[in-house]
């Protein structure tokens with residue numbers, strides 16, 4: 001089984017174990033008591049995928065069975081008996097892995113309804129969880145509700161609501177619904193308490209002078225504010241993830257207690273001190289190569305997405321819009337593409353030493369605004385990290401188990417008993433070649449099997 005970083009989540013995991021105990025006739029009385037309130041409901045469906053090559057999040061099991069009851073995985077292995085009457089999906093010649101997690105995705109759209117529709121679109125590409133570190137609390141509530149049903153035809157949604165910035169710094173954008181300018185440590189506690197009360201899944205903060213952008217340098221976030229945000233969040237059981245693409249500012253955020261960096265280091269090579277700091281803090285690292293590749297060369301990067309999309313899953317007109325004159329003008333008003341190409345040299349070169357250092361490397365696209373085709377861009381992010389020197393196994397483990405660990409969601413990212421039945425079936429082996437991620441044919445969310453083609457047609 002995959003390396004587990006913690007126990008399965010208590011409430012539903014316990015219920016699944018209870019049911020299994022009941023079926024097996026062991027511990028029946030205890031299980032029956034625990035089950036009493038839901039005993040009248042229809043029994044959860046049990047079904048299996050058999051004979052597939054299963055990547056469980058860290059290792060590969062040939063000719064394996066995945067047994068699923070309700071929204072949970074019951075068993076995974078080579079000699080798993082399938083109960084009589086259980087439906088069987090023939091997995092011979094196919095590849096099964098945990099559902100992908102995009103650890104930095106903004107979903108685009110100008111309304112909550114459009115963003116919800118975009119969230120759903122990601123399911124067809126094998127994404128079963130999406131982390132969105134930016135948005136209004138109103139949109140957060142809509143997206144949560146949209147994806148809440150245990151078997152909703154949508155990835156699970158995790159988000160931070162508004163990003164926390166600082167006066168004169170990144171986030172001081174006069175966008176009151178999606179950013180909060182934190183004026184100091186006391187204010188940090190007030191703001192974080194408010195977000196925690198709204199039910200956000202994590203906190204996002206920014207410490208960035210915008211060295212990579214068009215305007216004069218901005219102010220950075222004072223260290224005492226960074227520390228106060230982390231302290232306030234920890235008090236509410238929340239992690240803080242930082243937008244901090246400069247090495248020295250990322251290091252500040254890590255020293256202040258950041259649980260992860262939402263962009264890779266863009267401005268210079270990572271050195272031993274930085275890698276040690278990542279190791280000591282256990283923080284996660286999300287390169288978001290796609291957004292910076294788009295900034296460096298939107299026409300080329302959209303072309304790469306279209307070339308990756310061998311089955312034409314995204315309409316050609318979408319690609320044309322993404323690299324059209326308006327898109328190019330919007331990008332050039334934000335960044336200098338030539339300067340960005342120089343930064344990209346560092347971003348790409350930093351991926352491998354960070355992974356080798358043992359840091360929790362995971363993946364996100366920062367998609368939603370510029371030059372990225374939903375779903376396709378996420379796969380290409382993984383391919384780009386492979387090209388940067390990570391093995392397919394490192395990449396796929398980071399995109400599943402690593403992301404679950406980053407987000408503190410130990411109920412997913414791994415195919416093992418008690419975990420959520422969120423998984424992907426492919427007709428080609430992504431461990432042999434990451435571009436085979438294109439061949440996601442079926443997706444299981446919460447134990448419900450979806451045909452990717454049906455999801456795309458919906």
Ligand SMILES: [Zn+2]
Nearest residue numbers: 104106134366
């Ligand atoms: Zn972002």
